[in-house]
Every structure is written in C-alpha cells, then in structure tokens.
Amino acid sequence: MESFNQIKSYAAENNVNLDKLSNELIGWKNGLIIYRFALEEINTKLKILNEEFQFIHNHNPIEHIKSRIKDPKGIMLKLQRKGLEINIDNAKKHIHDIAGVRITCSFVSNIYDIYHMLKGQSDIKIIKVKDYIKNPKPNGYKSLHLIIKIPVFLSNGVEEVSVEVQIRTIAMDFWASLEHKIYYKFDDGVPEHLLVELKEAADAAHELDLKMKRIKDRVDIYQTVGKD
Ligand code: GTP
Ligand code: MG
Numbered sequence: 001m002e003s004f005n006q007i008k009s010y011a012a013e014n015n016v017n018l019d020k021l022s023n024e025l026i027g028w029k030n031g032l033i034i035y036r037f038a039l040e041e042i043n044t045k046l047k048i049l050n051e052e053f054q055f056i057h058n059h060n061p062i063e064h065i066k067s068r069i070k071d072p073k074g075i076m077l078k079l080q081r082k083g084l085e086i087n088i089d090n091a092k093k094h095i096h097d098i099a100g101v102r103i104t105c106s107f108v109s110n111i112y113d114i115y116h117m118l119k120g121q122s123d124i125k126i127i128k129v130k131d132y133i134k135n136p137k138p139n140g141y142k143s144l145h146l147i148i149k150i151p152v153f154l155s156n157g158v159e160e161v162s163v164e165v166q167i168r169t170i171a172m173d174f175w176a177s178l179e180h181k182i183y184y185k186f187d188d189g190v191p192e193h194l195l196v197e198l199k200e201a202a203d204a205a206h207e208l209d210l211k212m213k214r215i216k217d218r219v220d221i222y223q224t225v226g227k228d
Contacts (some may be wrong), residue, residue, distance in 0.1 A: 008187070032098065037161070038150050038163050039080075042163055043101070046062060046101075053187045054211060057100050059106075063105055065102070071120065079091060079094065082094060085094075100165075102165075102167075103167045106212070107172060112134065114167055123151055124149070126146055126151075127147040133168075139202070142168065142172045142176075142206070143178065146164070149161065169205075169209050171208045
C-alpha cells in the first residue's frame with residue numbers, strides 16, 4: 001500500500017479530486033459488503049445440506065468449499081472489458097461472479113445432488129446453468145457452473161444477490177487448478193505440446209472419476225448385501 005503522501009502527490013499530478021475518490025472508494029466498499037453476507041448465507045445452506053445428506057446417505061457429498069469475493073480492481077477491469085461505465089450499480093447489475101463459491105465433491109453424482117438440492121430451495125433462484133461436465137470445454141475443462149440469486153435481509157429491506165457457484169469433483173479441481181496456473185505463466189499462449197498433455201490429463205481425470213465411482217458402487221453393494 002502506497003503511503004498517504006504518495007497518493008496525495010499522485011492525485012495532485014493527475015488532477016484527481018481526493019474527496020471524490022475517497023467517496024467513490026467508500027461507495028464500492030459499502031456496495032460490496034452485501035456479497036460477503038450472500039456468501040455467508042450460501043455457506044450455511046451448504047453446510048446444512050451436507051450434514052443432512054451425511055445423516056441420510058451416510059457420506060458427505062461435499063469434500064470442501066472455497067469462497068471468494070472478486071477484488072474491486074478485477075470488477076473494474078471486467079466492466080471495462082464489457083464496455084460499461086465503471087460504477088458500483090453497473091457492477092451489481094452486470095457482473096455475476098463478484099461472489100463466488102467453489103464446491104468440491106468426491107463423485108460426479110454428488111455434483112448433481114447438490115445442484116438439485118439448491119434448485120429445490122424456494123428462496124434460491126437459478127439464473128443460469130452451464131454444464132461443462134456434459135459439454136466439456138475443448139481444452140478439457142469440466143465443472144457445473146450456476147449463477148444463482150439469493151436474498152439477503154438487511155435492516156432496510158431485502159436484496160437479491162448474484163453468486164457464481166462452481167461444482168466439480170476433486171479430479172476436475174486438480175486439473176483446473178494446474179491448467180489455471182499454466183495459463184497464467186504464458187503471456188503469448190500455452191505451447192501446443194502442453195495443451196495436448198493437458199487434454200490427456202483431463203481425460204485421465206475423467207477415467208479416475210469413472211473408476212472411483214465403480215469402486216464406490218461395489219462398496220455400496222457389499223455394505224447392503226455382501227455381509228450376509
Ligand atoms: P468469465 O468472464 O471468466 O467469468 O467467463 P464466463 O462468463 O464465460 O463464465 P464461465 O462460466 O465460462 O467461467 C467462469 C469461471 O469458470 C472462470 O472465471 C474460471 O474460474 C472458471 N473456468 C472457466 N473455464 C475455465 C478453464 O478453461 N480453465 C480453468 N482452470 N477454469 C475455467
Ligand atoms: Mg469469472
């Protein structure tokens with residue numbers, strides 16, 4: 001963080017009104033707090049669903065959950081990319097991934113279990129579904145993406161807040177995090193041989209998901225009939 005004097009001299013050199021800038025920053029900070037509340041709501045919902053599922057089916061559908069709020073700079077860049085004026089109202093209206101939740105599951109079936117459980121909640125609106133599991137991206141990327149709206153109750157009323165939910169298996173997540181790192185290492189595009197290897201790794205991750213499911217199905221059968 002630059003020192004206050006540095007900011008002041010930058011403002012003087014660039015003819016920036018410090019009061020206006022500081023009001024704008026406070027406006028952004030206040031505008032974004034609602035996304036933190038939305039994440040708390042969705043995290044509580046997921047925790048309850050996970051525990052109830054464990055109670056009924058004897059296993060946890062969710063391995064782990066990560067959530068994040070996009071930083072103001074990222075939001076501003078995205079507004080700029082979309083050719084929109086940079087202000088908090090446009091951010092709330094046009095950027096749907098300011099709040100993001102990533103849910104990692106053991107098995108592919110759990111992904112759809114969670115999707116249907118969320119879909120069944122009367123206060124959640126599913127705005128958009130992108131199924132990159134049934135339709136993987138050409139690079140091999142797989143995940144189920146949802147844009148949902150969740151109500152947040154404040155002292156002066158209720159606000160519907162957009163949250164991006166990504167649901168994937170551990171194998172899909174492993175692949176996506178490595179691909180993400182590689183993608184950002186090469187400014188001029190990832191070399192072809194690495195793209196080929198990444199696609200092969202995505203296929204191997206898919207095979208692993210299938211294999212783990214076959215093993216789990218056998219264990220389930222053993223647990224219900226095998227002990228007789
Ligand atoms: P964004 O402008 O990035 O939000 O893209 P979009 O509006 O087309 O949304 P999409 O649902 O396709 O992707 C949203 C998010 O999914 C991205 O921000 C990433 O976190 C993740 N994602 C999508 N495609 C890939 C991919 O090929 N590799 C990895 N590692 N992550 C991806
Ligand atoms: Mg995004």
